[in-house]
Amino acid sequence: MxxxxxxxxxxxxxxxxxxxxxxxxxxxxxxxxxxxxxxxGVLGAWRYSWAAINFTRAIIFRRIVYPRWKRQRQARFDADPRPSHCYFMVTTYMVDVDITLEVYRSIFRAAAAARDGATIVASVVDGKDARLIRDIFQTMPVDMTGTKLIIDRISSKGKRDAMAKALRILAQLGPSHRDILVFVDGDTVVPENIWAASAPVFTDPKVGALTTDEGAVIGKEGLYKDWFHLRFDQRQVMMCSMGLANRVLTLTGRMSVFRASLATNPGFIEGVDRDYLNHWRLGRVDFLTGDDKSTWYWLLKNGYQTAYLPDVRSWSYEEQPRDTFLESAQVLMTRWFGNMMRTNGRAIRLGPSRMGFFTWWSILDQxxxxxxxxxxxxxxxxxxxxxxxxxxxxxxxxxxxxxxxxxxxxxxxxxxxxxxxxxxxxxxxxxxxxxxxxxxxxxxxxxxxxxxxGAGAKVVxxxxxxxxxxxxxxxxxxxxxxxxxxxxxxxxxx
Structure with a gap:
């Protein structure tokens, strides 16, 4: 100290x-x-006033509005005796064994805690991962009789293809509008109470998905760790501000929760699998990354709200992708902001009548x-x-x-x-x-x-x-x- x-x-x-x-x-x-x-002066006053507006909205949401919403949603959920099954879709690719152990143990604990049963579809490339996941499932120290595990072994064609295949498997199970579907990355630890915290939110028929607070697990001290922790602290403020409108600006790919009947809709799956942008100069741009922006845009376009849970947190393992902090930050920001900009223009064109003026203005401000x-x-x-x-x-x-x-x-x-x-x-x-x-x-x-x-060979x-x-x-x-x-x-x- x-x-x-x-x-x-x-x-x-x-x-x-x-x-x-x-x-x-x-x-x-x-x-x-x-x-x-x-x-x-003028620009400074504009930027600082915009920050002050978001800070104020965040406080109102976190301290006043969210606790009231939480009580109301829980009361509606308790009054409806129909079951709410919990589905999980997990994508695992090039993740260390120790992290895979921790992540899947958290998923299986969360599945076992779901009152009305759970189904997990794990999408993996490596056979060793498939065997490891089965071993973890079979040796869990909690009762897993209400949980079904499906492992989808795929070729390495990319995350979007893996997600689309897993969603089609889940669609065949016929989830109802009461069921929820948790999207999880293979390096993210799921909170054990994710079903209990999420299911009541979907008693509102206007809600299509939600996302939660995030934390980062980074072993090595330094600028990279400080940068990530600050980013997630900033994210909590901005998400609370946007949560006041019940429309967040992203449904993070690390862990978000969807109404299962919407996430298995053929149009939704097509948006994940083959999303693209028609650009006036660049032509057709097929989306490789940014699946979380594609799912967010599909819900926004179809008029669904996206909620935020500030008191539920997932934890993701973050490894520095390059040798130095500057290189790592540049690589990550290029991917993150590229995803943002590819979706930003088409979201703006939807207009404020579709999402409310504040949400539309926030997208324009990006x-x-x-x-x-x-x-x-x-x-x-x-x-x-x-x-x-x-x-x-x-x-x-x-x-x-x-x-x-x-x-x-x-x-x-x-x-x-x-x-x-x-x-x-x-x-x-x-x-x-x-x-x-x-x-x-x-x-x-x-x-x-x-x-x-990797960088790969130079392409002509x-x-x-x-x-x-x-x-x-x-x-x-x-x-x-x-x-x-x-x-x-x-x-x-x-």
Whole structure:
């Protein structure tokens, strides 16, 4: 505790030192004032007010609305004697044995705890995984008589194909609208009470799916672990905000729960198996990754709500995919934000009447914020290049202070734990580098790759593909150049 206190005191000492470098009266200079207005003025007020709105909504949901909803849903469920069977669909590929043991034990415990029985379809590629899963099932120290295990051995054609095959197997079992279906990744530990917590939510016929809080299991200390923990803490705040509208912005592939009759609908399965985007320049883009966005979009398009359970948490094992933190963050953000951007445009086109104005505006903000977030650092770089380098320490001190306040709020919302001093700069890193990655994938929606895929041999692209990539690069450079030019004009305008 003493060391943590000293590091935080040192952090504030650095903020004070940076601010003290700025000459007195600097902000009164007309040129610097214009930059300050641009950086922390109109755009800053917009971004901070948007954060304040989401923080406020999150508190209202977590403290007031959700407890009331939970009581109402439970009362409706208790009053209806019809059974609610719990189905599980698990996809396992290239997961360590120790993790597979922990994950499937958690799934079998959750299945055994389901009051009205459970059925598990495990989709595996490796025969060793199939044998291991059967052994775990047969040696569970709890009563498994009400649980059925089906292992679907498949060829390695990708996660979407595996999910579609498993869903077709489940469809043959004829699940009812009262039954639930838990989608689980092979590296995610399922909470034992997932059926008890989820089944009452589906007493509302408008609800098509739900997702829960998430935690990360990362053994090695360092920036990668701090980054993931901060991301999940931020996620809790944003999900609670969106939960107030009963429409979250993603149904995480690690673990989400669906109304079983909807998840086995032929149209839903087709959306998982063969989702695609018709792009005006890139042509047809078949989705490889982003199955969680496909399931979310199908429900959104068909008018179903998607709920959030802030008091139920799954735990996923997260391994650093590359040697360094920067490489790992870039790889993961490219995949995550690529999935987001491929679905973002078509979701916006559904309009606010389909999902409510706040949800629609939040989806629109995903696209707008990738450019507005870059205005601050570009403005500072332009101002420094034009002869006012002292703006750099001022901006850094402002960033360190404001992000510290954000992290303090996020930590208080999570329960008041003391956050590491690395969180504020990591938060800024995630915002700015994340925005830059979003602009990259926005112009390259056809580029997608699973994190566990290796680099592989260099592929010689056809002439048409090379032209597309040159077009993507040209349009990306042009967009950023226009943004920088506008900022430069504002800074030089008298």
């Amino acid at each position: 003493v060391i943590k206190t000293l590091t935080h005191l040192g952090y504030f000492g650095l903020v004070f030192l940076l601010a003290s470098v700025v000459p007195a009266g600097f902000l009164g200079d007309p040129g610097a004032a214009k930059t300050a207005v641009l950086v922390v 696209r707008v914020s990738m450019f507005t977030t870059l205005v601050g650092p570009i403005s500072v770089a332009v101002t420094a290049a034009l002869g006012t380098p002292v703006v750099i320490p001022l901006y850094i001190s402002w960033v360190l202070m404001t992000r510290y306040v954000f992290c303090a709020y996020i930590a208080l919302f999570r329960g008041g734990q003391w956050f590491p001093v690395t969180h504020p700069p990591i938060l800024y890193f995630g915002q700015v580098v994340g925005a830059a990655v979003k602009t990259f994938v926005f112009f390259r929606l056809d580029r997608q790759k699973w994190t566990r895929q 692209l056809p002439a048409g593909e090379r032209v597309k990539r040159l077009e993507s690069t040209a349009m990306h450079v042009l967009a950023i150049s226009w943004l920088a030019m506008i900022i430069m004009l504002v800074n030089t305008f008298e």
